Amino acid sequence: MKSGEMVIYDFDQTIPSSHIFEATGGAAEVEGFEDVFFEDAFGGEDRILQLWAHFNRLNQRGVELLILSNGWSAVIKESLDRVGLSEFFANENIFGNDSELMAQNCGVKQHAILELMRDRNLQFEQVLFVDDDWMNIVQCKECRTLHVESEAGISEKELKAIEAAF
Numbered sequence: 001m002k003s004g005e006m007v008i009y010d011f012d013q014t015i016p017s018s019h020i021f022e023a024t025g026g027a028a029e030v031e032g033f034e035d036v037f038f039e040d041a042f043g044g045e046d047r048i049l050q051l052w053a054h055f056n057r058l059n060q061r062g063v064e065l066l067i068l069s070n071g072w073s074a075v076i077k078e079s080l081d082r083v084g085l086s087e088f089f090a091n092e093n094i095f096g097n098d099s100e101l102m103a104q105n106c107g108v109k110q111h112a113i114l115e116l117m118r119d120r121n122l123q124f125e126q127v128l129f130v131d132d133d134w135m136n137i138v139q140c141k142e143c144r145t146l147h148v149e150s151e152a153g154i155s156e157k158e159l160k161a162i163e164a165a166f
Helices: 035-041 045-060 073-082 100-104 109-120 134-139 156-164
Strands: 006-009 064-068 127-131 144-147
Touching: 006 109, 035 073, 045 064, 045 156, 064 109, 100 109, 109 127, 109 134, 127 134, 127 156, 134 144, 144 156
Parallel strands: 006 064, 006 127, 127 144
Antiparallel strands: none
16 A cells, blocks of 8 residues: 555545534534435535545555544544545544544644654655645645645545646
């Protein structure tokens, strides 16, 4: 899997088209939520299929996919599982605010990214960080970045830009 290239995605309003953390009132687990909640949170069936195809193309190229979020790890994992996207993100590649990585880096994404890059011996051009929060993008100098401009998550144009980077 490790080709020496990696995409690090934020979660809320980046992969899902809504802010699941806010929609659930900050719940640390979401097992009791209906499947339709997750489908809606990801923008519906067509957008989920579009995301699946995107992640699959990167996966086929050997690009490692990670999530770095201020949300809860269990919520991220359950959300991905409910919409059929969990196969692209190994459990050890999902870092929520309750993960050891985020705790060790005081929740600062740029520091966590630098640690991930060091662990994998990756350079600036081998890593792309995708986030909807402009401040996270501005602060990250360790790797290439892509700002998700819409509050409705990654657009088709942005998906293509990510794929073109690899």
